[in-house]
């Protein structure tokens with residue numbers, strides 16, 4: 396008996412799986428499918444992207460759907476439109492031998508009228524992002540009364556993105572729900588609260604701490620002073636000429652700015668972030684998927700759920716705030732048995748994060764030095780020589796031209812011809828890296844090379860970048876607001892930024908607890924944030940905010956002066 400058949404799946408589904416070439420169920424499929432096929436058991440799957448979780452819930456759903464009933468029977472809610480489309484596509488392939496089952500993806504940024512029209516045709520499985528789903532419910536385009544199965548995919552991410560009320564609404568209003576299936580990479584208290592409030596004795600399954608692909612990922616990090624981040628990124632790209640990669644930034648502004656600078660410098664790169672229209676995003680993704688685009692730079696939200704084959708490198712331009720986000724990012728590479736490399740550009744203050752990450756994913760991180768200009772050039776040379784040797788000579792009538800070529804070069808040596816070819820290809824590289832500086836933070840030893848100099852001047856690309864200010868360091872602020880005040884990270888972040896009129900870039904790590912939180916902030920902006928927030932009221936309670944590690948005086952003219960001075964310095968480019 397086929398392994399999928401043994402889990403209880405019907406013939407049509409087993410056939411579709413065979414067509415896809417899946418031979419054995421993944422661990423999450425093995426554990427989830429038999430439970431979910433009962434149709435009445437609530438389920439929690441702690442599993443990340445790349446573990447095969449879409450099939451783990453998609454296949455049982457297809458078997459449970461009653462094809463003769465033409466109304467919404469299953470609702471899959473997920474955080475982003477990319478993931479929404481991907482789940483829908485996967486389900487379409489799984490159901491290709493099933494008759495009478497229809498699915499529809501509903502997500503923001505696309506025509507709602509078209510989605511309403513399609514839903515009216517009698518769709519049984521609706522895959523939705525929360526915002527659009529609520530919109531459709533309010534317009535009475537979806538009837539939740541007959542929904543039997545609700546799947547929450549990437550629940551932690553939906554809560555991080557501020558969809559808590561929407562999820563509550565959906566769960567409260569699907570009154571004839573027979574079972575709820577929740578998938579999440581992590582189990583923060585907010586996700587636990589959903590299971591407590593809306594699920595009945597759920598069966599909980601964890602599939603490893605890491606992505607199935609993670610054993611194949613080499614995690615490397617580079618300690619670089621903050622003002623060299625951009626230059627370090629450039630070197631890492633140059634040092635890996637065959638790279639097909641995704642670069643992650645924390646903000647849209649960073650993604651946009653870096654992509655513009657690199658594109659101007661001749662790199663094949665585009666940005667993917669929330670400010671693009673759906674059409675622009677599809678275009679960028681289409682080019683990246685077909686490999687006509689070499690590099691994609693994206694924020695976490697925009698890249699959520701992206702499943703592209705053959706990515707060789709993931710680069711963290713900065714380490715993410717959330718440790719779990721790291722596993723999502725690195726999971727874009729090293730998929731389907733291939734190897735991959737995840738490179739993180741870090742500040743020396745972030746070494747502790749690396750230790751935590753090592754424990755979390757149970758893998759060693761290798762500290763590597765940013766390559767020198769010479770190393771980059773050597774690597775480029777060898778790459779070019781390989782290309783030269785692999786050049787396809789099977790087409791073209793080289794024989795005809797050979798005598799002329801030979802006579803043209805008869806007076807110069809083979810070495811000189813090679814030099815000239817190399818000069819044509821490499822002049823720009825050699826010039827660029829001629830006086831390249833050491834970008835590594837020299838007080839920390841690398842595994843591979845210990846820098847000899849203590850010279851921190853900028854590299855050949857001597858622009859002052861927006862990242863310079865990070866080097867001035869952070870301070871930590873205490874605030875007496877926490878999750879019990881109804882905040883989760885994203886909404887808390889929004890709250891303090893709105894109140895203080897500061898930009899997200901000034902913030903570092905945010906630690907939220909039930910009663911209190913701690914916020915890392917650029918030292919130069921700390922006074923401004925405290926002045927804006929300390930003493931205000933939130934839900935009738937006075938907010939206290941002060942410097943966590945003591946010694947802070949407020950409100951000081953001295954401090955104000957510092958803020959204005961630093962603002963002048965902050966001008967971009």
Ligand code: AMP
Nearest residue numbers: 417419420421444445446447448449450
């Ligand atoms: P997911 O975690 O749902 O994003 O799935 C990750 C990738 O694994 C997708 O490209 C699936 O097509 C693939 N996949 C899912 N189940 C299996 C399986 N049993 N064997 C091989 N590949 C699978």
